[in-house]
Amino acid sequence: MSEYPPLRLHVPEPTGRPGQATDFGYLRLSPAGAVRRPAVDTSHFDTQDLSYALVRVLDDEGQAVGPWAPQLDAATLERGLRAMMKTRIFDARMLIAQRQKKLSFYMQCLGEEAIAVAHSFALENGDMCFPTYRQQGLLLARDDVSMVEMMCQLMSNVRDPLKGRQLPVMYSMKRAGFFSVSGNLATQFTQAVGWGMASAIAGDTRIASGWIGDGSTAESDFHTALTFAHVYRAPVILNVVNNQWAISTFQAIAGGETTTFAARGVGCGIASLRVDGNDFLAVHAASAWAAERARRNFGPTLIEWVTYRAGPHSTSDDPSKYRPADDWQRFPLGDPIARLKAHLIGIGHWSEAQHEQTKRELEAEVAAAQKEAERHGTLLDGQIPSAATMFEGVYEDMPAHLRRQRQQLGV
Amino acid sequence: MTMIQALRSALDVTMARDAKVVVFGEDVGYFGGVFRVTEGLQAKYGKSRCFDAPISEGGLVGVAIGMAGYGLRPVVEIQFADYVYPATDQIVSEAARMRYRSAGDFTAPVTIRMPCGGGIYGGQTHSQSPEAFFTHVCGLRTVMPSNPYDAKGLLIAAIECNDPVIFLEPKRLYNGPFDGHHERPVVPWSRHPLGMVPEGWYKLPIDAASIFRPGKELTVLAYGTMVWVAACAAEETGIDAEVIDLRALWPMDLETVLASVRKTGRCVVVHEATRTSGFGAELAALVQEHCFHHLEAPIERVTGWDTPYPHAQEWDYFPGPGRVGEAFKRAMEA
Numbered sequence: 001m002s003e004y005p006p007l008r009l010h011v012p013e014p015t016g017r018p019g020q021a022t023d024f025g026y027l028r029l030s031p032a033g034a035v036r037r038p039a040v041d042t043s044h045f046d047t048q049d050l051s052y053a054l055v056r057v058l059d060d061e062g063q064a065v066g067p068w069a070p071q072l073d074a075a076t077l078e079r080g081l082r083a084m085m086k087t088r089i090f091d092a093r094m095l096i097a098q099r100q101k102k103l104s105f106y107m108q109c110l111g112e113e114a115i116a117v118a119h120s121f122a123l124e125n126g127d128m129c130f131p132t133y134r135q136q137g138l139l140l141a142r143d144d145v146s147m148v149e150m151m152c153q154l155m156s157n158v159r160d161p162l163k164g165r166q167l168p169v170m171y172s173m174k175r176a177g178f179f180s181v182s183g184n185l186a187t188q189f190t191q192a193v194g195w196g197m198a199s200a201i202a203g204d205t206r207i208a209s210g211w212i213g214d215g216s217t218a219e220s221d222f223h224t225a226l227t228f229a230h231v232y233r234a235p236v237i238l239n240v241v242n243n244q245w246a247i248s249t250f251q252a253i254a255g256g257e258t259t260t261f262a263a264r265g266v267g268c269g270i271a272s273l274r275v276d277g278n279d280f281l282a283v284h285a286a287s288a289w290a291a292e293r294a295r296r297n298f299g300p301t302l303i304e305w306v307t308y309r310a311g312p313h314s315t316s317d318d319p320s321k322y323r324p325a326d327d328w329q330r331f332p333l334g335d336p337i338a339r340l341k342a343h344l345i346g347i348g349h350w351s352e353a354q355h356e357q358t359k360r361e362l363e364a365e366v367a368a369a370q371k372e373a374e375r376h377g378t379l380l381d382g383q384i385p386s387a388a389t390m391f392e393g394v395y396e397d398m399p400a401h402l403r404r405q406r407q408q409l410g411v
Numbered sequence: 412m413t414m415i416q417a418l419r420s421a422l423d424v425t426m427a428r429d430a431k432v433v434v435f436g437e438d439v440g441y442f443g444g445v446f447r448v449t450e451g452l453q454a455k456y457g458k459s460r461c462f463d464a465p466i467s468e469g470g471l472v473g474v475a476i477g478m479a480g481y482g483l484r485p486v487v488e489i490q491f492a493d494y495v496y497p498a499t500d501q502i503v504s505e506a507a508r509m510r511y512r513s514a515g516d517f518t519a520p521v522t523i524r525m526p527c528g529g530g531i532y533g534g535q536t537h538s539q540s541p542e543a544f545f546t547h548v549c550g551l552r553t554v555m556p557s558n559p560y561d562a563k564g565l566l567i568a569a570i571e572c573n574d575p576v577i578f579l580e581p582k583r584l585y586n587g588p589f590d591g592h593h594e595r596p597v598v599p600w601s602r603h604p605l606g607m608v609p610e611g612w613y614k615l616p617i618d619a620a621s622i623f624r625p626g627k628e629l630t631v632l633a634y635g636t637m638v639w640v641a642a643c644a645a646e647e648t649g650i651d652a653e654v655i656d657l658r659a660l661w662p663m664d665l666e667t668v669l670a671s672v673r674k675t676g677r678c679v680v681v682h683e684a685t686r687t688s689g690f691g692a693e694l695a696a697l698v699q700e701h702c703f704h705h706l707e708a709p710i711e712r713v714t715g716w717d718t719p720y721p722h723a724q725e726w727d728y729f730p731g732p733g734r735v736g737e738a739f740k741r742a743m744e745a
Contacts, residue, residue, distance in 0.1 A: 128480070130477070161514060162512065162514045166512050170512070172513035172514070172516040173516070174516045174517060179517065180516060180517050182504060182505060182508075182512070184505065187504060187505050190469065190473030190474055190476075191476045191480060191505070193473075193474055193477060194473060194474030194475060194476060194477025194480075194485075195477035195478065195480050195481045197474055198433075198483045199481060200459075201433060201460070201483065202482075202483070220469055220497070221469060221501075228464075228465065228467070231465055393510050393511045393514060394510070394511050394549050394550050395550065395552075395662070396510070396518075396573040399618065
């Protein structure tokens with residue numbers, strides 16, 4: 001008889017399944033304003049406490065409090081609110097378009113709008129983001145990116161800048177600092193580090209911003225990226241968007257149980273923050289802090305953005321099969337749009353009437369863009385890029401075997 | 412020059428000509444590489460142009476793709492081709508498809524060098540020939556030189572090419588040609604005309620085969636070490652084989668191959684890699700498809716066996732001149 005009891009495999013479970021209520025006590029929350037703001041040249045070691053706390057600026061009354069409260073003018077905040085609203089309206093409209101079969105597939109970022117939008121406000125033109133498929137806010141926050149162009153990609157129509165080669169939402173827009181999105185998870189996290197290394201090799205002042213979700217941190221490229229970023233002190237911001245879910249898998253199965261994703265950064269020698277991802281002001285402040293660090297050659301920063309994936313994973317997903325239907329309503333960090341709206345109203349720079357008016361304007365703007373995009377075709381009507389273009393761009397010049405194959409297709 | 416010196420010269424020449432060329436990998440910087448290919452480059456160009464990297468093949472290729480996205484021309488070394496597999500996702504899913512998926516918005520002009528091939532008692536993980544993994548991937552170029560002159564010209568072409576290139580270096584040929592007669596002493600490159608390598612810049616087309624040994628009776632399709640083995644088998648059997656050194660595996664120079672087979676009517680494909688679904692299968696299929704009416708005999712394949720690369724049984728595994736010569740005879744007798 002062994003003196004030891006039989007070993008048992010531990011398989012983490014979320015507290016809330018359909019018909020139950022999630023116990024969000026597992027989130028390590030800090031009160032707004034409670035977390036200190038170190039100097040940008042801080043050591044990774046000195047961010048250990050921050051990696052287990054939560055940087056927050058907006059309190060429950062919508063007031064900006066504490067050392068992270070950024071000095072943003074009301075016009076910038078209004079622009080941020082508008083960009084978040086635009087992102088949400090864009091998503092809602094494209095979801096309907098997918099249901100109408102005008103596009104084959106779509107992924108919303110409902111509830112995560114603040115992260116991409118506020119982060120993009122803290123970057124400069126020329127910086128390069130390496131996004132996942134859920135950072136459309138990086139594009140929609142920019143005035144120089146046309147929604148029509150994005151929709152043409154979604155519809156794979158004759159004006160699709162990616163010539164119908166890519167699944168919807170896998171945008172690429174170099175001019176907007178938006179790297180080509182790949183279906184293979186986490187690969188871009190390492191590439192972001194390489195881009196930052198290249199900027200350092202070239203003696204440039206531009207920085208890179210890499211993106212990954214909580215689930216994908218389990219991919220090897222996550223660890224690779226942290227190692228290379230640390231070793232070469234790469235000017236890169238490593239963003240982990242912890243929305244609690246990887247399709248049906250709760251973040252505990254990705255390795256989040258009893259720890260944080262920010263803590264991984266500290267373990268690899270990278271200054272790390274854990275930030276309220278639904279707090280526009282906190283996202284902006286932390287992003288600006290990390291960008292300043294990178295630009296001043298103090299090295300990489302890892303930021304875990306704590307948020308909640310409010311919508312389905314994609315148009316192919318039904319979350320009611322694995323989590324409570326009212327989960328988002330119960331998520332303690334709320335809705336990023338509602339929170340910034342309350343703040344702006346509180347400081348006297350916004351009103352319910354303005355909000356409604358803006359919403360109507362944006363809805364009209366998005367609808368007009370969709371109408372314009374549909375003029376160039378949708379998946380439904382077959383106005384797609386020619387089959388001949390399918391053989392182009394595999395190589396810089398088309399090799400003989402591809403010319404033969406194109407001829408075989410008769411195009 | 413040896414092949415090592417020729418490869419080093421290629422890196423030196425391109426680094427001097429183009430500040431965008433950066434070289435990195437495991438032990439590549441200060442130490443100059445476990446095979447000495449990058450010796451002296453860090454001292455000459457500085458640590459930001461030639462540097463050591465963590466032991467992470469996926470990381471090497473991943474950061475190289477990011478660097479290429481910025482506008483550099485990274486040359487990455489994978490210490491042995493046997494260790495490229497952790498980088499497979501970055502190579503197959505990212506580098507190979509970057510131009511296509513972004514419609515040219517981003518490209519990946521990355522050169523991935525890796526010593527390959529057996530015949531050195533390297534056992535299972537220092538002997539593999541993984542070229543078929545890469546020839547199968549659309550968007551990649553796969554190249555393998557067989558001598559110092561080609562090695563330099565092809566490596567310069569690979570680095571200057573705007574497509575990602577898998578650059579396989581047969582380490583058995585690093586110091587001298589090798590015809591499979593392991594019982595004989597190695598002849599250094601200094602005693603061979605193909606070891607005569609110009610100092611400065613030159614490049615070879617990245618998709619052109621060369622006729623290594625002209626012949627009339629049968630066509631041999633080979634690359635890397637097997638070019639030398641095939642030429643040896645021709646001398647030993649007295650069969651006037653035309654040995655084609657493919658140099659570019661894919662995309663390849665099909666015209667040179669087809670012209671030769673149409674002339675000889677017989678074809679033997681030779682590679683060190685394992686047989687099933689190896690690159691030889693593609694070669695045989697192409698020849699069959701394009702030269703069916705010219706063929707006088709079934710296409711023969713002489714390859715490594717479908718086993719992991721063994722240690723003690725090196726010379727029973729390696730397709731030496733004896734086995735290749737037997738295939739020549741079968742092709743002639745059919």
